[in-house]
Amino acid sequence: QVQLVASGGGLVQAGGSLRLSCVGSGRAFRGYALGWSRQVPGKQREFVAAISWSGGSTKYTDSVEGRFTISRDGAKNTLSLQMNNLKPEDTAVYSCAAANNIATMTSLSDDYWGQGTQVTVSS
Numbered sequence: 001q002v003q004l005v006a007s008g009g010g011l012v013q014a015g016g017s018l019r020l021s022c023v024g025s026g027r028a029f030r031g032y033a034l035g036w037s038r039q040v041p042g043k044q045r046e047f048v049a050a051i052s053w054s055g056g057s058t059k060y061t062d063s064v065e066g067r068f069t070i071s072r073d074g075a076k077n078t079l080s081l082q083m084n085n086l087k088p089e090d091t092a093v094y095s096c097a098a099a100n101n102i103a104t105m106t107s108l109s110d111d112y113w114g115q116g117t118q119v120t121v122s123s
Helices: none
Strands: 005-007 010-013 018-023 033-039 046-051 058-060 068-073 078-083 092-099 117-122
Touching: 005 092, 018 033, 018 092, 018 117, 033 068, 033 078, 046 068, 046 078, 046 092, 058 068
Parallel strands: 010 117
Antiparallel strands: 005 018, 018 078, 033 046, 033 092, 046 058, 068 078, 092 117
């Protein structure tokens, strides 16, 4: 499977913002839906957001709706996640992945998610 590499994580205070990026080869992006998930050590991975190949459709988990925005740049083969109004419960390792469609993205196994980036939100 295609694996992508996430970056842009860090330490931020509650209410702050971070922008995550994900890069991969052209093959990794062309024709695929892209998405983000997060995982806290010892807990199940949680789907966060996904965007269709065209960029015309997006899906968010309820807890980030209205605070996070997913976007993609086909020309630069990059995927982004703008995270605003961050909360301590957003603390996790965030990873990105490619899938055939948004529906598939929401249930991808751990093997499909690339190297993640740590996001820590302090209260």
